[in-house]
Amino acid sequence: MEREKFIKEKELLEINPEKLSQQEESFLAKFRGKAKNIARVLTFITAMTAGEALLRAQSIPPTEAAFKQVSLAKEEASQEKVERFCDFFQHKLVELDKQHTKKTEDFVLDWAELHYKFQNVFLNELTNEQRNSFELEWKGIEDEFNSIYVAKTVGETPVDFNNQEKVEHIKSLEAFGDIVYRTPPAEPKEDALDVEIVLLSQYHVGPGDYRSEHSQELITEALKELIKNNDYKFIGTEKQETTSESIRKKEKLLKELSAKSELTDQEKKLKRKLEDILFLAPIRVIKDEGTEVVVKNVDPDYELDAKKWREIYKEHSEISYEFLELVKAISSEPNLKQELLKQDKEFSEKVIKSLEKRGRGALSSSVKEIISIGENKGVVVFGLGDAVFFKSEAQELNQNSKDFVQKIKDELGEDYFQKKYNKDIKEINLDFYVFNPRIPQKKNL
Amino acid sequence: MYSILEFLKKRIFNFMSSNLSQLQKLISSSGFSNEQKEEFLGLFSKAKDKDLKYVVDLFKNDPSYIEKMYGVYRAKSVAFKNKDKKAWEKILQKEHQDLEKIEKSNL
Numbered sequence: 001m002e003r004e005k006f007i008k009e010k011e012l013l014e015i016n017p018e019k020l021s022q023q024e025e026s027f028l029a030k031f032r033g034k035a036k037n038i039a040r041v042l043t044f045i046t047a048m049t050a051g052e053a054l055l056r057a058q059s060i061p062p063t064e065a066a067f068k069q070v071s072l073a074k075e076e077a078s079q080e081k082v083e084r085f086c087d088f089f090q091h092k093l094v095e096l097d098k099q100h101t102k103k104t105e106d107f108v109l110d111w112a113e114l115h116y117k118f119q120n121v122f123l124n125e126l127t128n129e130q131r132n133s134f135e136l137e138w139k140g141i142e143d144e145f146n147s148i149y150v151a152k153t154v155g156e157t158p159v160d161f162n163n164q165e166k167v168e169h170i171k172s173l174e175a176f177g178d179i180v181y182r183t184p185p186a187e188p189k190e191d192a193l194d195v196e197i198v199l200l201s202q203y204h205v206g207p208g209d210y211r212s213e214h215s216q217e218l219i220t221e222a223l224k225e226l227i228k229n230n231d232y233k234f235i236g237t238e239k240q241e242t243t244s245e246s247i248r249k250k251e252k253l254l255k256e257l258s259a260k261s262e263l264t265d266q267e268k269k270l271k272r273k274l275e276d277i278l279f280l281a282p283i284r285v286i287k288d289e290g291t292e293v294v295v296k297n298v299d300p301d302y303e304l305d306a307k308k309w310r311e312i313y314k315e316h317s318e319i320s321y322e323f324l325e326l327v328k329a330i331s332s333e334p335n336l337k338q339e340l341l342k343q344d345k346e347f348s349e350k351v352i353k354s355l356e357k358r359g360r361g362a363l364s365s366s367v368k369e370i371i372s373i374g375e376n377k378g379v380v381v382f383g384l385g386d387a388v389f390f391k392s393e394a395q396e397l398n399q400n401s402k403d404f405v406q407k408i409k410d411e412l413g414e415d416y417f418q419k420k421y422n423k424d425i426k427e428i429n430l431d432f433y434v435f436n437p438r439i440p441q442k443k444n445l
Numbered sequence: 446m447y448s449i450l451e452f453l454k455k456r457i458f459n460f461m462s463s464n465l466s467q468l469q470k471l472i473s474s475s476g477f478s479n480e481q482k483e484e485f486l487g488l489f490s491k492a493k494d495k496d497l498k499y500v501v502d503l504f505k506n507d508p509s510y511i512e513k514m515y516g517v518y519r520a521k522s523v524a525f526k527n528k529d530k531k532a533w534e535k536i537l538q539k540e541h542q543d544l545e546k547i548e549k550s551n552l
Binding site: 030031032033034035037038039040041042044045046048049 | 488489496499500502503506510514517518521522525540544545547548
């Protein structure tokens, strides 16, 4: 087990000048000034060399990664690149944080290990100029963390939802089944679609989620539970591309188009679109991972709503509240803001427009992802990021549900409901859930 | 949870100014081969960063010590590996003599 090896190495290498033996201390005491400093370094090298030898003697070879940690840069990475990496890493920390619901010793060790990995990957990044390779590095790390996490919770990876035993085990861990908030159901109206809005607090469900496949499984299971309890018919969910897969495909296509000497008008249009998408991609990733940076930059109203939402959430889950506070702390990190400020005006405008569109007008991609189950019953699943501002929007829309119906039709086609339900839906009755797949219910907070 | 994240964040952002990072730069500018550089840095990478301060100070003030200390490390490493007590004592003896010389020259 790599983790065990890591811990062992760390234990063995806890050799430093502070822990030098009395004999060595007396050796150091003999010297002053420069000689003393040299003596310190000499004893330090002795201790470290001994540590290495000890590792070898115990047949624990220092991990390759440990040596990669100090891989020398073939080229200096730009400060910007480093900052971007740091930003990304912060999000990685948040993701890992979300995976842990118990603050056990393992939890701390996982954090420590993440840091250890970070140092290695970070420095490896310095030797690579390609962002693609940087992403690949992370993919490996993600897989590893996921396996640690899954191993911790269900003992096996990946989660097999066809395995009833596993599913039961997950349920026993209170991974599913906590519906902690629900508004009174609206009176059914004729020609109305009853929509359950399911807010998933710990799993992001949009295509931006790099673990969307895993999330989809969780959501599928969660929906099955919901349906069972409410006598719905399950239709199913669609698999989504992960962001990185999607970006890689787009990058490939853009490369192909760029290599062409002549482009048709359609190709030119596509190329421009791809450039826009890829240019904005890092910002979108930030959004999709649920920070509020974008919300803050769009409209102060949304920030206000985020505060309200936090208050509501605090009533139900202390842990999630902490998580939201964490997100807030990270999103206020100067580096993230600088990242935006560094860009030129044109870029900033593009970002703002994109965010405005997402925040104000456009339906969440999640809406398109899972829109309905059962006859005249719909379920919309939102991630945390969406929940922050969609909650008030949905409440508002509940006042005038025709707008919401029109919004869905605008984005999914005028005949969407006709196709889906074999009838035209004129209104919807919105309902709310906070479905909390990982956090035990805390009603009495 | 919060404090751990804060702690790690601090570590991340401090990394670029860390002692190890400084050592990396110093050793990079030496005349060592890439293998030697990696080997030497590999040794320091396993230490706590704060414990590298003396090493950074020494290498900064007198870059000739980068090569000298690498020589010491190699010699000690070989002695350890071969469990050669004689060689080990010889190294320590020489260290002691050299240090005394340095101290005398500073007086």
